[in-house]
Amino acid sequence: MSGFDLEDGTIHVGQMTALSGPVAPTAGEQVVGQQAYWDYVNEQGGIAGKYPVEVITADNQYNPQLAVQEYQKIKDQVVMLSGILGDASVEALLPILEQDGAVAVPSTQSARFADYANLAPTFQSYQTNVWNTLSYLAAEGEIDESSIVCGMVQADQSGQARLDAIEFGAEKLGFTVGQPAEFAPVDAAFTGQVQALKNQNCDVVVFGGAANNTPNVVAAATQLDFNPTWIAEFFAMSDSFRESPIAGYLEENFIITGMAGDLDDTSIPGLEQLTELIAPTPVTMQHVYGFMQGLAASKILEKAVELGDLSGPGLQEAIAQIDEVEFMGLNGPVTWGPVGERVLPDTTSIFAYDAAAQYGLRNLVVGYVAPEGQGPGF
The missing domain is CATH 3.40.50.2300 (Response regulator)
Structure with missing residues (x-):
């Protein structure tokens, strides 16, 4: 299966972000935040306690044309995309993702992306x-x-x-x-x-x-x-x-x-965990954003492992069967489930x-x- 190594049980996910270009400095913080969540998962043995996760990061430079090119390079190496940075990149990739039956967490706050079975919206609009x-x-x-x-x-x-x-x-x-x-x-x-x-x-x-x-x-x-x-x-x-x-x-x-509150407020469970994971680097809101993407993707993988299917259709079925996802106090919950029944967080x-x-x-x-x-x- 693409993105899943049978020999060592490693699940590979892809992250599409801007490692270079005008928004690279802040996008890089999202990369750190998401990796922090996977570190947290892997410290507990991985997905379902036994499948570690590795991230393959592709550079779209915040450019939708490059996003399409980079996706073609990594799509056979990953089970899903744990982030796609930028509305325009999500728009450009959406028909290709649908054709491939691939699943992605959009790193945007566009409400319209809640209406696609292969996308897992995470944030308020x-x-x-x-x-x-x-x-x-x-x-x-x-x-x-x-x-x-x-x-x-x-x-x-x-x-x-x-x-x-x-x-x-x-x-x-x-x-x-x-x-x-x-x-x-x-x-x-x-x-x-x-x-x-x-x-x-x-x-x-x-x-x-x-x-x-x-x-x-x-x-x-x-x-x-x-x-x-x-x-x-x-x-x-x-x-x-x-x-x-x-x-x-x-x-x-x-x-x-x-999201969250003051970024040094470790009474918020998600901030406490994130602060420990990336110390001594001070937490930024971009770190929080990436951390939440990793959390969302992990919930999909956990359900897909429970269902015994890490294929694209299996991951879509996992999203359809997940009701509410909570974010360790970082944000209001999102409701997934079937298309038409999804509810984005209403908090700011x-x-x-x-x-x-x-x-x-x-x-x-x-x-x-x-x-x-x-x-x-x-």
Whole structure:
């Protein structure tokens, strides 16, 4: 069987991520976090206590075309993909994975990937993170009916998901929705987009970029004296920002979404375990993300071993038979089971930026769920 060594009982899984390219520094932390979980599994003897796991990591450079090429190189060496970084890479690989009957854990927060039998979504959606944060800001008196909320997003499905959450928030909270500004993942100049947002007097901007975009966005906002509340996800942050010129602007203007709580809070079981496994390296939110991917993939493998079938169809059946997966206190649970019955986590941990805090994230609330309820498809 591809990816399973009968002689030594080793299960091989593949991880598709950016070992090089613009997001490599933070993607590398995901690799460390996922490996930490497999180390944890292997210390206990492996899957089902007897099958150790080894990871084969492929470099997609955050490029969907390269993701397809790299998948072809490793697909016969692994039983499944324990991570595919980037919405565009998942989109590019999806028809090939379906043709091959292969299973993957998408390293994204796209709600649409919950509807495929061979994908095992793990995280809350982009929509949930945006909506929960808007609800939180309204509860804190920082958004009201006079507010203008805008989006600065990629011109793709992930960007549209964030815009959908803004529209839902407007229906629930009564604020005005501004015209969105769009950009490409590799853009380095943002003056035009930021000027357009400033011209609309946006009070809040939902930002859909990654860590490679953030310094240039902050530079444009600083130059134009534009100081809204920015809502960003943790992957727009980097540990290097804590000692950079942009730290002050981030502290004054950014709210960040993620999982868990303060990253040095070892009262959270998952953080306690992760901290021990990667010591003395300080835990980052990217480590948490990778750790959770490893946990999700391990649950699939455990069920597949129980069913006696590590083939692609066997792994799909395993996902269909798994109900709720919990994440050691790092996040709300995900419900798998058959397509059509899956439920993504509805929680969002919300952080202020604080250069003195671990990874620059100071927790404001753990596992916030908007009391107004979640939107359809979130």
